[in-house]
Each structure stands twice: as structure tokens, then as C-alpha cells.
Amino acid sequence: MRIIGFTICLFVSYFGLFSQHADSCSPTISPSALSQRIANYTFEITLDHITHSLEGREWIEWKNLSSDTIRNIRLYMYLNAFKNNQSSYLKGSMMNVMGQDLSHRKDEDWGWVSVVEAFQNEKEITDMYYVQPTDGNPLDQSVLEIVLDQPILPGATLSLDMVIEAKLPRIISRSGFAEHGHHHFVHWYPKMGVYEQDKNGEWGWNCHQFLRQMEFYGDHGNYDVTIEHDASLTLGGSGCFEWYKEPVEGAKGRVSTRFNADDVIDFGWVASPNLLVHTEQWRHVEIRLLYPKIHKRLVPRLIDAALHGLEYMDKHVGEYPYSTLTILDPPVHGLRSGFMEYPTYITGGSFYAFPKGLRSLESLIIHEFAHQYFMQMVANNEKEDPWLDEGFVTFYEDCIMEDAYGDASLFDLLGYRVRNSSFTRNEYASLPNHSIGPIAVRSWDVRRDYKGIIYSKTATVLQTLKRYIGEEHFDEMMRNYFEQNKFAHPRKDDFVSAVLEEFERHPNILTPVIEEFLTDVLDGTKVCDYAVTNIFNGRTPPVSGLIDRTIEYKMSGLTSPGANYSSVRLERWGSLIVPVDVRINWSDGTVSEEMWDGKSTVFVMEFSRDARIVSAEIDPERKLFLDIDFNNNSISLQSDKGGIWKYAMRSIYWVQNAIQSTSFLM
Amino acid sequence: MKSIGNILFSGFTHRKLITTIYLLQFVMAITVGLQVYNVLDASIGNSLSINGLKYGNAHMVINDLLNTHGPSLSPVLGQARWMMLVYLIFAAFIHGGIWNSLIHTGAENAFWNGGATYFFKCLGCGMIWTFLLLIWSAVLWIPYISRITIWMEQWPSEAPILWIGVLIFFIWLIGVLIFFVASCYSKVFIIRDDRQVLKSVWKGLKTGIRQTFRVVPILLIFATATGVLYAIHAVIDDSRILASTIGIFILFFIQQLIVWIKIGLRISTYRYLLHRNV
Ligand SMILES: [Zn+2]
Numbered sequence: 001m002r003i004i005g006f007t008i009c010l011f012v013s014y015f016g017l018f019s020q021h022a023d024s025c026s027p028t029i030s031p032s033a034l035s036q037r038i039a040n041y042t043f044e045i046t047l048d049h050i051t052h053s054l055e056g057r058e059w060i061e062w063k064n065l066s067s068d069t070i071r072n073i074r075l076y077m078y079l080n081a082f083k084n085n086q087s088s089y090l091k092g093s094m095m096n097v098m099g100q101d102l103s104h105r106k107d108e109d110w111g112w113v114s115v116v117e118a119f120q121n122e123k124e125i126t127d128m129y130y131v132q133p134t135d136g137n138p139l140d141q142s143v144l145e146i147v148l149d150q151p152i153l154p155g156a157t158l159s160l161d162m163v164i165e166a167k168l169p170r171i172i173s174r175s176g177f178a179e180h181g182h183h184h185f186v187h188w189y190p191k192m193g194v195y196e197q198d199k200n201g202e203w204g205w206n207c208h209q210f211l212r213q214m215e216f217y218g219d220h221g222n223y224d225v226t227i228e229h230d231a232s233l234t235l236g237g238s239g240c241f242e243w244y245k246e247p248v249e250g251a252k253g254r255v256s257t258r259f260n261a262d263d264v265i266d267f268g269w270v271a272s273p274n275l276l277v278h279t280e281q282w283r284h285v286e287i288r289l290l291y292p293k294i295h296k297r298l299v300p301r302l303i304d305a306a307l308h309g310l311e312y313m314d315k316h317v318g319e320y321p322y323s324t325l326t327i328l329d330p331p332v333h334g335l336r337s338g339f340m341e342y343p344t345y346i347t348g349g350s351f352y353a354f355p356k357g358l359r360s361l362e363s364l365i366i367h368e369f370a371h372q373y374f375m376q377m378v379a380n381n382e383k384e385d386p387w388l389d390e391g392f393v394t395f396y397e398d399c400i401m402e403d404a405y406g407d408a409s410l411f412d413l414l415g416y417r418v419r420n421s422s423f424t425r426n427e428y429a430s431l432p433n434h435s436i437g438p439i440a441v442r443s444w445d446v447r448r449d450y451k452g453i454i455y456s457k458t459a460t461v462l463q464t465l466k467r468y469i470g471e472e473h474f475d476e477m478m479r480n481y482f483e484q485n486k487f488a489h490p491r492k493d494d495f496v497s498a499v500l501e502e503f504e505r506h507p508n509i510l511t512p513v514i515e516e517f518l519t520d521v522l523d524g525t526k527v528c529d530y531a532v533t534n535i536f537n538g539r540t541p542p543v544s545g546l547i548d549r550t551i552e553y554k555m556s557g558l559t560s561p562g563a564n565y566s567s568v569r570l571e572r573w574g575s576l577i578v579p580v581d582v583r584i585n586w587s588d589g590t591v592s593e594e595m596w597d598g599k600s601t602v603f604v605m606e607f608s609r610d611a612r613i614v615s616a617e618i619d620p621e622r623k624l625f626l627d628i629d630f631n632n633n634s635i636s637l638q639s640d641k642g643g644i645w646k647y648a649m650r651s652i653y654w655v656q657n658a659i660q661s662t663s664f665l666m
Numbered sequence: 667m668k669s670i671g672n673i674l675f676s677g678f679t680h681r682k683l684i685t686t687i688y689l690l691q692f693v694m695a696i697t698v699g700l701q702v703y704n705v706l707d708a709s710i711g712n713s714l715s716i717n718g719l720k721y722g723n724a725h726m727v728i729n730d731l732l733n734t735h736g737p738s739l740s741p742v743l744g745q746a747r748w749m750m751l752v753y754l755i756f757a758a759f760i761h762g763g764i765w766n767s768l769i770h771t772g773a774e775n776a777f778w779n780g781g782a783t784y785f786f787k788c789l790g791c792g793m794i795w796t797f798l799l800l801i802w803s804a805v806l807w808i809p810y811i812s813r814i815t816i817w818m819e820q821w822p823s824e825a826p827i828l829w830i831g832v833l834i835f836f837i838w839l840i841g842v843l844i845f846f847v848a849s850c851y852s853k854v855f856i857i858r859d860d861r862q863v864l865k866s867v868w869k870g871l872k873t874g875i876r877q878t879f880r881v882v883p884i885l886l887i888f889a890t891a892t893g894v895l896y897a898i899h900a901v902i903d904d905s906r907i908l909a910s911t912i913g914i915f916i917l918f919f920i921q922q923l924i925v926w927i928k929i930g931l932r933i934s935t936y937r938y939l940l941h942r943n944v
Contacts, residue, residue, distance in 0.1 A: 099815070178819070179819065179821075274822070292823065294823045294825050332818050332827075333820065333821065335818065351824055352823065352824050352825045352828060353825075414900070415900060415903065415904045426726070426733075430729065430732075628733070630730050631710045631713045632713065634713050634714035634715065635712045635713065636712060636714050639714070639716060640716070640717060640720075642719075642720050642911035643716040643717060643720040643724075644703055644707055644711060645911075645918075646719060646720055646914045647703075647706060648699045648700065648702045648706070649699065649918040651702040651746075652696055652918075652921075653695075653899075653924075653925065655694070655749065657925070657928075658746075658750060659694065659695070659750055659753040659757075660691070660932075662750060662754065663753060663757035664846060665799060665849045666754055666757035666760075666761055666788065666789070666795075666796070
């Protein structure tokens, strides 16, 4: 079920419709603070869209919640990743960065951010320098350390007043400018690192340099951002906004837009001419979609996806407390600013005439929306625990898509149908090496197959948990995890304890080994593959000689030699141990359900019954979604080969067609 | 003037010819089909998951099969590719036979004699036309494809990129039609007028350019008829009604009928071109 609110279509830029000084906005529905509001920012900046640069002031109010006296602070300066080819982000790969050749880049196409002046309590700070805590690359300028004039005592607040300048690069990834005036501002300002306790309980700055495969990490806080800009630009971004015409007297053609975003970890925005705006209301949330005119026919699809996302996450995980959700569907020349999540602001990626049955467009919007829960509200460290958001979000993307679009949720084109979860599972199952690395690792430690492990394997683990414990209890578990960790920075143990708690509360066959299972799937590289390898029906063989000790037998009422005897041979081909259900179909039409703890490498189930075994199947309900091959999960002695005939006949038909079509000139 | 129906079905009077060609194609295709059957049967033939293959597209079954048994499927693909190449050469024989049967109607063993007599000439002629088609395709598509990413970064909208592609496709298609008509006539000149390959190709090209625009409506009707056959197949292949074991064999019969009709339509096209008396 989805709720369709009232629709206002604005086919002209919003500047044309409102008069000066709109009402002030409230970015959340909560009258009180949702988070601890540790890092708070106020900006007054001027955008020059001709030179793709901005300058102005940034005020930071930062609360010291540690027991330390802080003398130095660290700021992310991530725009400097695009300052030159020696940054840690770009180093060593000039030829192909996100499909772009950077070897002939013009000087004006690079970008940077700098702190021109900084004041603490009106006293200028002069001692600041770049540091390289992550990889030691001395030429990288993505982290700035400032030596404070006055130390910040425990519980006290730092007030920092800075003059900043930034110049956007031609977009390499996410942040930058593109042709036709498209400007995308993300990780664009000096931003506080996180002062926190590490795994050993030591306090310190968690402020990594910007490396490839790495996303973001920051504290929650409030953003008050005033941007003076050319009136021809349409703006959108995190939080809600109000705008003012002619902010400076005589500044013809200039306007000012003021954004407010509360209890968020970051602030991103877009400024682009030629974007149209469509708004839609879902309960307390105003969805604001910015899109190029040529994508007008895609608007209902994009909005529909967002509504499904809001509806599902509200029902299954928790409340979306913000009053806005802004979606950018970028124009083709600004496509590099797409495919990403920022607080209450997400960017998609679509094309004119995108086929209806190809729902990667909807899937993408839903994925980025789900990030509002995992990385934005539940703000895990995306650098050190990327699986805690990307994997979770991929899982919810699949759930929402299947809930909204049914069996053929991802593709429904020319008779080809694919479910999201089946696609995700295959991204993991099709890896050439399933043991390439564990899930719970730092982003820069993943050598290859990042998507298959961090996104897809994690989502497949969650599917497995959900299928073992059932949807109702799984939802309860995730609601608890969300409630306990929202507006905080959870780590692996927080998730693990939420799972353990729920599996204790609602025991199932996975409960006895749940702790081991989580360690194996999160920190280990064990592979899961169970198989039925033989079915035997006959007479009891006389027991004599030595029985192989590695083979475990389940003797179920064996009688004397010569009695009816049936057996099923089950094998564990991977090293991951998980209890599984076994279903056996008998010739008299009865079905027996057995359970196997899955521990031994070979397990023979033996029976003495009048009927014969017709088929046997491990995990018939596909609870163990991590199993990399379902085809070997069963054996049937009376298998219906119709399906195989169908594919053989199809291949005959297509070979006939192919030879007919290719030989038309001969 | 003949009605469209007459033109469309004129080739079906050559039922023996159609069936001969059909059987030749079937023999080649069935070797691949049986291989597919054997590989599937050997790898997942006893699994309950093969039931999923009967209904629509069983993404999970197919992917698990490819992940686990991918290497055992690659010889089948290799064989299919090899088969296509062999058929391309063999098609020169078949076309020699078809045109001989159409030109010398009533002659004894016209198909087999024509195939044997004109094989090398038809092969040479076919290779020239295939080569020309490759050049034509490269000239049109390579500049377009190599610019797509640059245009995406520079142009205000992607719509023109798509429409330019559509335009190029139609220009390319006109070229393909000309080559097709020209290749047909060059074979007529070889078999009817006993001309040399290069001279036939040259005269065929001139005739093709002159004739193609006149025969386009009829060629479009033939193309539409083929398209309708494909559409019928897509619908029944997808339907759950034919998912039972008997249904699957009915589907196979329909597939083979479609293949047979397509050969008939091809012969109708050739007859139509031949009887324009050029
Ligand atoms: Zn993501």
C-alpha cells in the first residue's frame, strides 16, 4: 500500500512563484534535539558560478564530550582530493578514474578548499598544517590540523570563525561542476573530524584522509547555510530552505537561499540552471524532486520509488523524523554527481526513455533513501565499517523493491525477470573467490570485489537471518538496533548484540550457533554450500568391517539385515556450519521434515520404512540464502526433465534463427 | 497486379525446397540442442530446481548453474559459434540451390545441382557482400559509439544522442536492404546469365541501388511478417499454459513451424525479386 499525497507540479523554477521571504522552515518534526548536536555549522557564502568558486565565512560550534582537554582539532578538507594528481585519492591512477582520463586535465578543472583565516574567540590562529594520518602521503591535503589558541576543556564548546574559499573541480566523482552550469557541492567545506574512543578505549581524532572506496564520517549537528548566488540557478540540498531576493542592495540578478538542516551529519547541495521542480507530500515529509525537463516522464517513477521507501522504512525500521527529502535526478552532463546519499538529500541517475521494465532507476532511489537510516541517522563510520551501511541498505533496497514491485522487481523486460534479492545474492555467489575477504573490514582494506562482499554478501547475511528468525522478529530486531543506535556511531558489536538478543528471545534452529555464525560470516571468509549427493532405496546391508569415522550416521530404527532400507547422503562442501532443514518426499506421498546440524562433512540419514525415498532436499525454503549453490541442494529420483527440454529446444530454435539471420548475404 | 497475399505466400509452393533447407538447418541446430540437454542433465538433471526452468526465466537456477558449471557450458557456446561459421559457408551452397530452383523451375534435382555448380561463385559473392556490410557498419557505427561518452559530458540532454543513434540505425538499415537486394540480384546474374563473380557483384550493386527503394514496401511487409512470428513466439514462450511437459513439446512444434515459415517467407522474397525481370 502506498499513500499518495497531494501533488504540486512546478514546471517553472520556484523563483518565479514565490514572493520574497518565505516562511522560515523547520527541518525536523521534533520540537527538541534528536541528536547530541556535537558539530554545528553556520555558513555565509557567495557562489560565483562562472568561476565555479565560492568564498565566505564558516562558523563551527563543536562540543567536547570527551574527558580530554583538546588542544588540536582536525578538519576534513576533502575537496583537496581533486587539487592535483598527487592526492591520496587520485594517486597512481591518472588514466582511468571513474571512467575519466585525467592525464590532459586543464588547470582550471582542478578543485580545492582552503581556510584563509581562522579565529578562536576573535583571536587569529596561525598554526595550521596538513596531516596524513591514514597513508602518510606528504602531498595529500585532505586533512587539516589546527593548533588551538585556547584549549577546549571537557564539556566546553569550541567556537571557530573561519574565512574559507573553495573552487569546484570539473566533476571526477560526486563533487564539482559540469557543462551547462551544473554545480554539485558535497564534501565541499572544512568539516570537523570525530573525536572518539577507539577500540582500545583511547580518545583521539578519527579523521581519515580521503582515499578511493572511502565515504564519510561525521558527528550530528545543525547546519545553517546562507548562499548568495545568481538567480538563474535552481538550488536544492539537505534540510529545508527559504530564500531572499536581492540580498545586497543593487545586486541585480542575485538572490540568497538559506538552508536549515538539523541533527544531520553533513550538508550537500546542488545549484544548476534548467532544473525543474516537482513536489509531493508524504505525511509530514515534503519530497522535492529536481530534474531536467527531458526526464519529465520519469517523474512518477522516481516519486513512486521514494514513497515506497518512506512507507516501508517507517513501517519496518523506524520513523523518518525530517520534514524534507530532496532528490536530484541529474542531467546527463551532471551524471557524475548522481548515485549518492547525503542527509535528507539523495542523487539518482536516469536516462531519457529509460525502459519501464528496467527498474534499476527505482532501485537506486530506494537504495539512496534507505541510507537516511543507515549512515545518516544510524551514523556508522562509513570508512571503517562500510558494511554497516552499504550492506544494510542493499538489504532494505531489495526488501522495498520486492514489496513494491513483486516477483520481477528489478527486471521485467522481454520475458526476462529478476528479483532484487536474487540479483544481490548472485553478485556474491558469482564471485570467482568467495573467500576474497571478510565483510567487517575497513573500506581501504578491501582488495577487490568491493560490491560483492561489502554490499551483496552483507545483504545476503541479513536475508539469511531474516529467513531463519522470520520477518516479524527480524523487524523487531532491526527496530531495536535502530532505536538504540540512531544519532550515534554504532560498530559491529552493537549490531551483533542486537542479533544475539533477538535470537535468544525467539529461539530457532540457528540460535545455538548464532554467535559462531556471526563471527564466521562477519569476520571470516568461510563459504556455505550444502548438497544432497545420493539417495538409496533397498535392503539393509549386513553391518561388518570398519565404518569411516568422518561419516556420521543417523540410525532411525534399523532392523535386521534384509529389512527395507533407505538413505540420503548429505554433504557439507563449504566450511561454514549452519543447521539446516531437510525435506524428504516418500513414494507413498508422505513428506518428512528432518533437521541436520550441518556439522559433519558427510551425514547419512537412514530410514527403514515401507515406502521409498523419491526426493530429498536441504533447506527447501531457501532460508540459508548464503548457500552459494541451490541447485545441488536436492536430488530427485523421478525428476521431470521438462525444464531441461525447454532450454534445449530453445537453444535449437535460437541457433536456427541465428544461422538464418547471419547468412542473408551469402 | 498480384495481391500482397500472393507475393507473401508465393514461396510456399516450393514446400519440398523449404523442407530440405529446414532439415539442413535443423540437423546443425540439434547438435547444439542435444549438447545443451546433456550438459544441463549432467549438471543439474537430478535436482528439484529444474522444475523452476519450466516457468519463465529462472534467474537463480540459471545463475547457480553458470557459477558452478560455467566451464562445462563454454564448449557448447564454442560449438555454437563454430556452427555459425560452418553454416555461413554452407549457406553459399544452399543459396546456389535455392536460386537455381527458382530460375530453372522444374529442372531435375535443381537444388542439389545448383548448390554444387554455383557453390564457389556464391561463396565468393557472399564474402564480398559480407565484407562490404562490415565496412558499411564500421563507417556508420564506430564514429557514433566513440563519441557517446563525450557527448554525454558536453550536451545539455541525452535525447539527441539517442535520436542520432536511431537515425544512424535507419541509414544503416537502408544500406543493409540495398546490400540484401544487390546480393540477391548478383546471384541471379551468376546463375541465370552465367556471369563472373565481380561483374555480378557490380551489376548487382547497381540494380540494388535502383531497385531497393521500389521494393521497400514489400520488404517491409516481409520484415513485419517475420516480426509477427517472433512476437507470437515471445508470448507463447512466456505463457504458463505451455509450461507442462506436453506444453513444452507443443511449444517446440510451434517454434519449428515458425522456423519453417521463415524459410518460406525468404523464398517468397527471392521469388518476388526474381520476377521483377531485371
Ligand atoms: Zn549505498
